[in-house]
Amino acid sequence: MVSTAFASSGNDLYELGDVPELGVVPTKMLAQVIRAERFGEPLDAFKEEAVPVPELGPRDVLVYVMAAGVNYNNVWAAMGVPIDVIKARQKRWGAKEDFHIGGSDASGVVWAVGKDVKNVKVGDDVVVHCGMWEPDDPWVMSGKDPMFAPTQQIWGYESNWGSFAQYTKVQDHQCVPKPEHLTWEEAAAYMLVGATAYRMLHGWPPNVVQPGEPVLIWGGAGGLGSMAIQIARAAGARPVAVVSG
Numbered sequence: 001m002v003s004t005a006f007a008s009s010g011n012d013l014y015e016l017g018d019v020p021e022l023g024v025v026p027t028k029m030l031a032q033v034i035r036a037e038r039f040g041e042p043l044d045a046f047k048e049e050a051v052p053v054p055e056l057g058p059r060d061v062l063v064y065v066m067a068a069g070v071n072y073n074n075v076w077a078a079m080g081v082p083i084d085v086i087k088a089r090q091k092r093w094g095a096k097e098d099f100h101i102g103g104s105d106a107s108g109v110v111w112a113v114g115k116d117v118k119n120v121k122v123g124d125d126v127v128v129h130c131g132m133w134e135p136d137d138p139w140v141m142s143g144k145d146p147m148f149a150p151t152q153q154i155w156g157y158e159s160n161w162g163s164f165a166q167y168t169k170v171q172d173h174q175c176v177p178k179p180e181h182l183t184w185e186e187a188a189a190y191m192l193v194g195a196t197a198y199r200m201l202h203g204w205p206p207n208v209v210q211p212g213e214p215v216l217i218w219g220g221a222g223g224l225g226s227m228a229i230q231i232a233r234a235a236g237a238r239p240v241a242v243v244s245g
Contacts, residue, residue: 013050014166023122025062025112029053031165034100036087039080046078046164051099054161054169058116059135061170063126067188068163069105071223077102077157089160103163104130104156107178107187117172125178128163128170130155130192135173147199163188193223197231211236218242 013028014020033049056062077085077100089095110124120126133140134151146152156162161169178187201209209215215232219225220241232239 016166019064022109023111025053025167027053029166031101032103034074034078034086034102035098036080036084039078039084042075042078049099051101051165053167056112056114056169058114059172060114061110061117061120061172061175062112063106063108063128063168063170063175064111065103065106065108065163065166065168066184067107068103069188069190069192069223071104071157071192073104073154073157074102074162074164085157089158095160097160099160101160101162101165101168102156103165103168104154105188105190105192106163106168107184108163108168110175111167114172119172120175124175126175127178127187127191128155128168128174129176129195130157130174132159132171132174135171189223190227194227194231197224197228201228201231201235209235209237213237215239216242219244 011020011026013030014026016030020026028050030048031051032046033051034045035047038045038047054062076082086098086100106128108126108128110120110122110126113120113122131147132153132155133146133149137146137149137151139149140146153159155170155174156164156168201215209232215228215237217225217228217232217239220229220239221243225241225243229239229241
């Protein structure tokens, strides 16, 4: 269902780098697309295709992607392991798309909003967090951790319409203001790994990192590990990182 009438552009599709007037939405967009018949190494699985711009529900937001972060979950998606994300989405949610657009980190500009969206407006610069859940999920409504909700999904992995495209469809609560001092690329790089590392170190009382404690970080050179090092240091702990040669 479309809950917001898009301002239509005269063009069906814009090339990368060609940007329509703010708020004007083409009918198609370019995206890095995975299809089941291409499952395998990411270099072969990802192909640039023109696909329809996704329709919005009442609480959805269309974001013009300025930069996208890369996470290992879409290596898994490309290879079709441990699950076929396309088939899983069709089975669980009745999704009709036979393709996957990955990407679970993004910075960008709000381009269109659903009719019930209140927290952002067209033209806002935002960063997108990766947690998705139905806003009327009883688990969420009761105040419990939404990351454990029955309707929870990781955007751009379990869900479709991720950030590896000109536009991405997200839920309104996923949009947070972009820090003004960060570039688009910097703003797109930290949200998934930063939030994950923070929850691991601070999210499980009483097992919370304390000043002076040693913290073993397995895989300190990756995105998650590099964020964990910084968060542990900020807490006054002593991070000890393990990296491979």
